[in-house]
Amino acid sequence: MNAAQTSARTVRLILGDQLNPQHSWFATVDPQVVYLMMEVRQETNYVLHHAQKVISIFAAMRAMATELRADGHRVHYISIGQPESENAMVENIAKIVHSLAATHFEYQEPDEWRLDALLREYAAMAEASGTHASRMVSSEHFFTGRLETRQMFKHGKRWLMETMYRQMRVRHRVLLDSDGEPEGGQWNFDAENRKAWKGDPVEPIDFRPSHDHGVLWKEIQAAGVKTFGLPAANAIRWPVDRVEALQQLDGFIAHALPHFGDYQDAMSREAKRLFHSMLSFALNIKMLSPREVVARVESAWRSGGVPLPAAEGFIRQILGWREYVRGVYWAQMPGYESNNFLEHTADLPEWFWTGKTHMACMSAAITQSLEMAHAHHIQRLMVIGNFALLAGLNPTALHAWYLGIYIDAFEWVELPNTVGMSQFADAGGLATKPYVSSAAYIDRMGDYCSGCRYNKKLKTGADACPFNSLYWEFYERHTPKLGHNARIGMAYQQLKKMDPVTKEGLMEKARELRADLNRL
Structure with a gap:
């Protein structure tokens, strides 16, 4: 699957999310340029990924390599079964550049901060050692520049x-x-x-x-x-x-x-x-x-x-x-992934990996995600993310789950959506209010509540929908940090007017639920 080991002037790296055959790199065929593509464990292992995500990206990478070769380009491809796939990405880059006696290394700007830092460090070291020159070029994809x-x-x-x-x-x-x-x-x-x-x-x-x-x-x-x-x-x-x-x-x-x-x-x-x-x-x-x-x-x-x-x-x-x-x-970045404004620390329930929960909406959204590697934005935000925020799940752990399970999840787009929009962990830097709801919104926008083990109308008791008590306890628990937010003022007004006995019943029910999320 590799280019003939004859010398080349330039090695160009193509990452798994840079499969754009219309990039200006490919406008002309230059026999002195070798394109390097790698299926490496470094990228499969940094987070646990959905099987379809790994399969689909590798399949698309291989199709791209085949297309480039058919157009006359030289491609050096490292597949997941080769020993080199166990190497660090930069180790493979260095070896290929050396084996081809290349004088230049080029790469398109990575979309993820960790890869950007990794490649910048490698390029700086190569420049300092005098082994070859390095250059980062635009991916020619977005409407806007990074900054x-x-x-x-x-x-x-x-x-x-x-x-x-x-x-x-x-x-x-x-x-x-x-x-x-x-x-x-x-x-x-x-x-x-x-x-x-x-x-x-x-x-x-x-x-x-x-x-x-x-x-x-x-x-x-x-x-x-x-x-x-x-x-x-x-x-x-x-x-x-x-x-x-x-x-x-x-x-x-x-x-x-x-x-x-x-x-x-x-x-x-x-x-x-x-x-x-x-x-x-x-x-x-x-x-x-x-x-x-x-x-x-x-x-x-x-x-x-x-x-x-x-x-x-x-x-x-x-x-x-x-x-x-x-x-x-x-x-x-860096550091955005560590935000935890509301200090949530609960582990993800076991059923996040199986979909086996009595909550029909959560079961449907998670099971669909496990089956398809996909769920649309309201399922991600107002069902799964809503529950995670109300239940106090650790946003860093939730980020890793979202990043792994969804076919379209790459850190540049997933992290702000999870940590900022969904979990309000950045203290409102992205969203102007926490996106939470009781069962009423989920029922209004979907059919999940019909036939659910829990009753969407009940707030307390064994059959009450967990979203209802968790919703009010979330606001009560976070009054010091959220009580001043004008966009959710109505919720706090309702809390103040609530009968003390009713309010305490809601708080007790929510605390009971959060004490053992695996039972839900």
Whole structure:
């Protein structure tokens, strides 16, 4: 699988989330350039990953290597079964550079801080020793530079996604009329995108490909890589190359986007995909460009194919939220992963790894995640994340779980979403309030409560939904840190008006639940 061991001038590293065949690197074929790709235990082991995540990334990497070779490029590929896969990444880089007598090493800017630090250190050492020159280039993927968001909010400005989103819309001329104003007369149609789904319109067919990665899965197992979740190796639905990703984008725009806006927050045990794009994996490993996705969605609206709230809601996720959380990540690293403002320390319940809990909503969301390596944003935020915050789970442990289980989870996007948005562990740096709810919200947006072992209407007693007492005890427990937050003032007003006996019953019930989360 490796390039012939003849000399080369330059070795270029391609990471597993840099699978963009349209990068300018590949515009010309240069026989003096060797592209290095590695399946290494350093990357499979830094957190416990879902089996489908490891399989799908390796399959996509191999497809990229095959495509590059077919185009005439030289590729040195280290697969998971080779002894070199046990080496540290920089050790392999150094050996390949030396064996090819290369004078230059180049790499695209990594999206994760740990890899950025690792490669910067290696490059500095190589430069200092005089073995070869090193250079980092742009990944040519995002709308913004790493530190651009930090510059946007300098001088004490409050960090708000909406502020950045509007600036991005103006800068890139997205969904603007001829006068430079937002189409439809408003910037954000989120208030129109909160409908529950009752079965009509029907969920579209799954327009993603299906792959049999059984041979690759056996290689991964033989190498001793530890994973969790359902491998589903003979029917994995994640694209392996840009052609398939573009077909997936086409299917989404034609069949799901028209209804995405209305039902983007809806949840149902009967429809696990609903009208979501499932494109985040292809985007986050760079098979697709966010620019082309945004342009295609805007074009679909302008041609009359989708409603404006649907187009705007989806574009806001890409042009707004995705760029914003990346800016937060690079502004706050290193150290952001250690934030724990509310001092939560509870271990993750055992059923986070099995889905076997009596809470129907948690069982459905976690089981789906284990089966598909995917759950949409409301399942992640307002079911799993909501419970984790109310129950006081350790945000660092939860971060590792989210990072491992989801196919699209890379630290730059997952960490701010988990530590900041979901767990409020950064003291409100990302979110203006904790995102918590009782059973009422979960029932309003989904069908999980029907047939659940627990009663959504009860607050105390053996049959009471755990979310109800945990919700009020969360606010009471954190009054010193949250009581001054104007956005949740109504909750504290209700607590003050609550009958003392009723209040104590809620507190006692919540404490009982938190004392043994594994029983739920």
